[in-house]
Amino acid sequence: MRVFGITGRKNAGKTTLTEKLVAEFTARGYRVSTVKHAHHATDVDQPGRDSHRHREAGAVEVVLASSSRWALMHELRGDTPPELSDHLQVMSRVDLVLVEGYKLAPHPKLEIWRAANGADLLAPDHPTIELLASDQGDGGTGLPVLDPNDIKGIADYIERRTGLTDLKKRGSSMPEGVRWTPVDEVFEALKSAIRPIEGAERLPLSEAPGRVLAEDAIARRSHPPAANSAVDGYGYAFETVDFSKGPLPLAEGRAAAGEPYPGEVPPGHLLRILTGAHLPKGVDTVVLQEHVTLTEAGLSVSKPQRKKGANCRRAGEDMSAGDLALKAGSVLRAPDLGLAAALGIAHVMVRPRLRVGVLSTGSEIIAHDLAADFPLQTPDANRPMLLAELQRLGFEAVDLGIVGDDRAAIRAALTAATERCDAVLTSGGASQGDEDHTAALLREEADLQVWRVAVKPGRPLALAHWQGMPVFGLPGNPVAALVTALIFAVPALYQRAGAGWRRPQGFLVPAGFARVKQAGRREYLRARLTEEGVAEAFVSEGSGRVSGLSWAEGLIELPDAFCDIRPGDPVRFLPWQGFGP
Template identity: 60%
Template sequence: MSFDTIVVVDWSARGAPSPAKPSKDSIWIGIARGGTVETAYHRTRHAAMQALASLFEAERMAGRRVLAGFDFPFAYPAGFGRAVTGSDDPLALWADLAARITDGPDNANNRFEVAQDLNRLFPGIGPFWGRPDALDLPDLPARGTLRDLDRFPERRRCDTLAPGAQPCWKLYTTGSVGSQALLGLPRLQALRARFGADLSVRPFEQADTPITLVELFPSLIAKTVAALAEPDEIKDRAQVRVLAGALAALPGPQLEAMTREGDPVEGWILGLGHEAALEAAARGPALTPPRLRDDCFAMPQGVDWVPVDTALARLRETLRPVTGVATLSVAQAAGRVLAEAPVARRANPPRPNSAVDGYGFAHAATGPGVMRLPLVDGRAAAGQPHDAPVPPGHAIRILTGAVLPEGVDTVVLEEDTASDGRVVAFDGPVKPFANARKAGEDMEAGATILQAGHVLRPPDLALLSALGVAEARVFHPLRVAVLSTGDEIVPAPDRPAQPHQIWDANRPMLLALAQGWGHVPVDLGHVGDDPRAIGAALDRGAAEADVILTSGGASAGDEDHVSALLGARGTLSAWRIALKPGRPLALALWDGVPVFGLPGNPVAALVCALIFARPALSLMSGAGWVQPQGFTVPAAFSKSKKPGRREYLRARLTAEGAAEVFASEGSGRISGLSWATGLVELPDTALQVTPGTPVRFLPYSGFGMG
């Protein structure tokens, strides 16, 4: 048997309702069914369980089989259940806890008092620990070190095998899964009572039932969850969404077998030992396309200084999308890049309809002069069609969006008519088919709606939905890792900097650029001029991202360790771009992942990122090559430019629409980046600029910057 619906629940032990605005550390539920994944947020355990019970009922009635996983322990270390209930059966302990716990609709509960009562069953102190300081519970210690731990193990076997798993005795502070279990198991016991023989708990019960409950630990695939999280997505939502999708993507027999693994007394964490399979399923079969060629960044022999246009053409020629493809519901696809062109399921509009409120009739029955047409009974409105045909020479009251009844092909505007409810009068002649929309005049059934590579915007979601498209094949977001290097760099301005040091300006700038371009930023932090540390950071980037941006160390000097390391362990092409500012540009592959080695100077780093990285990243994301938008304006400055290099000047427009440039061209003047609203692009050739000379202005907004 296989499962039709996968439910993943991120539980919460809050003592009060969660905020009305979806937030972390609350209850999130992911539901994977029919190739899509939906998420829901619940403020209380009571509301969440009502929603789950309703879902289970509906799926059972529809004949669909449900696998529901919860992120808290289903059992305790061996010996505890027998000591409390006289049985090793974990489900006997569920029933005991259900009789002890009270948990109100507002999340108010007695879990700490119950934990103290359980501790009192044993000599000494323990095993439960952790409580707010305000609670006077002498037999529930505030700290775990105050307990006697000889009676029961601190962790189950599965907890010792899952890095990051917390002990089920811990009730308070970060990772308090003990509180989640005390409040979660009684709720699951209520589901057992409600659904009876139609529900089983694995691995304790092996029967095939319509509803199966299992224990989960989303952190098993934490890196994959982080990599596939949407921009600004709440971590808990990402966990249930990604894990539900991963479980649904596993082959049915494999998932079925995984649910049966584990200890019949201590239970098991679903997927433990199968992390690689879960990660692969989460990423999808097409997540890792064929790697880029090792020589993709190589320039033809004899090329020394590379003109900007040659460099851009080379990138455009050799790069391609490097992320995989997933199927998402249209409602979840905002900001994603289409991997396949969606096709209209039906025409829009599907039937001829009225464009206005007025009266509809057959044009053949009209002519010049005043027309008086008797009205048929009833009316036609949007969503309320008039099924009977309208006889020739008659009219019908019709509202905007209503399907034209049989016998109607023309509509006269209400404001141009007079009616007593029995007859409508208007001046003729009327233009044939006036105010009537043809079926399919917007789009025909089977027509291509949008092209692959299109980034889905809110209006696109409206169009897809209107044409009956429920799902879209989209590229996974491009994951862009950013690394700063150099002993002179201090990672953050909240740390002290010596006179010979500078605070890191590039990393926050590049991370913000990546996010603004719709990619997922991956912060690799800062490392000094240590080849081993740089290599480790690049290894991490290759594991967690699709492309890496570095800043600093991209030249060929003694301390340019990035270039040296890329040349020694990667596949490096050092491009000397005929560009000012920002001549050195290191392009390489590290474990098959493209690396853009940007200059360390922030001005040069931004210019190179805008001119080279932006179109390259867009292409690799599946959105295709993008050209910066610009326009010609008169110059409000003077400059004598020499031939040989393309130059980009920090600039902004005056009130008269002319381009003024920053007072200094020095690339050390970072303030000019903020002062400017764009760049003036000067050609490779010599140019004498005086006020009024036409120059090309590239606004920041044309680079996808706000």
């Protein structure tokens, strides 16, 4: 974040100047925060306050919250006070932080020096002071001087010095005179246009991984089916034993998983019981075996259980027969199949596996395995890449080959695909240029929708229904093709498969890069994480650098709004795995 300091001797007017600068920068449209370094024994909390009582009781941190504001107080208890940089790390992202105090910190500063204060200058001993707000000259320092009451002039200096002037160029990055469709608007259009495929089949669990449930799966039995022991130990009836009276008698036999105890445990007796064993009659509590000593006189317990039912699992504690186990629309993963098996569900009703075709278009495109023999033509990187991604996501990927810039050939390929596919991804020819034959054909013979999406990389994106089959027109550039497929087509394909619209799953990580992004479009950066969990961005933003896709572990999503990202700022990371079910 941009940081500038206000320093000076005691009673020089630092707080008044800071207050006026905050108002000035806010009026100029900037978001401003401040840090105030409290000297001496000043405390941010006072005795008698509820928060103070919490801290005195031993709380490490206390959040004091109201409907107007909240504050986090961290108790140092003799630890070294944090540096200014530590405080900046936990502050929300703003345009400028004005720091009052911290004169030894490395950020640039001005010193306020007034004759009425009668104090010496700090500047000669502090090289980070580069401006004086003074009514008595420069004191022989040679530093530039502004009047302490010239708030506009001081703000102008800070604006230039910190680079805030760059933020005044916040206008949209999108060319004027063209209708650019916001990403979220495209999402809504796709959600409205895509219908799930029909049909269902009944499969055993062993054949169901990756399939979409066509109807709810209901538990056929409870889990666990009966009350059982959660540990290895000794079971007894809680209200029948008194451990204070010495060793207790041991009942004959034992209970183990799959070996139920045949009788009833006598009152006052303990029974050897193992993990997973059903609780026999006369047992409602289990003590850990580590806390039991077996002697000739009986069993001695060092740590008796204080609560009835300790170390026991209730029947149906997890789920009961008749409960909803898995909802229709779920994409069945290994944990889902484990749950179904535990609940006695042997078969599930699932939708057909979605068949997705991939068709590359363009007379300049040649199959990648022939590229070495035709150096002037473009190897088809999109088709093997998209087919592999579709397979990874659990769809049935159908290779539709390459078609040149010939409308009759494209028409024939799409018509043939309706017999083999439930949806098709095409790459190339999705825009509105002279050679965009796929878009021209779909415009004339189908219900084509073409968007200039406010996204980078990408922009041209098309959707049409060819004889009822959705056709997604992706850009021809491989980087743009993969990004638009993941961001737009894959969620729609899940909806087509009956799993509903599924946006990618991501999480916040610290940025390991700096970037200023203008408002107007959403951007996706190829990125990967360091061992420390920091996001690195690919060295080039150019969508022609296909190597960045292989280098990356996922994408950084930057929102539509203006962004000024500095190292350490939180950014949203979408790993490749986050685009799956």
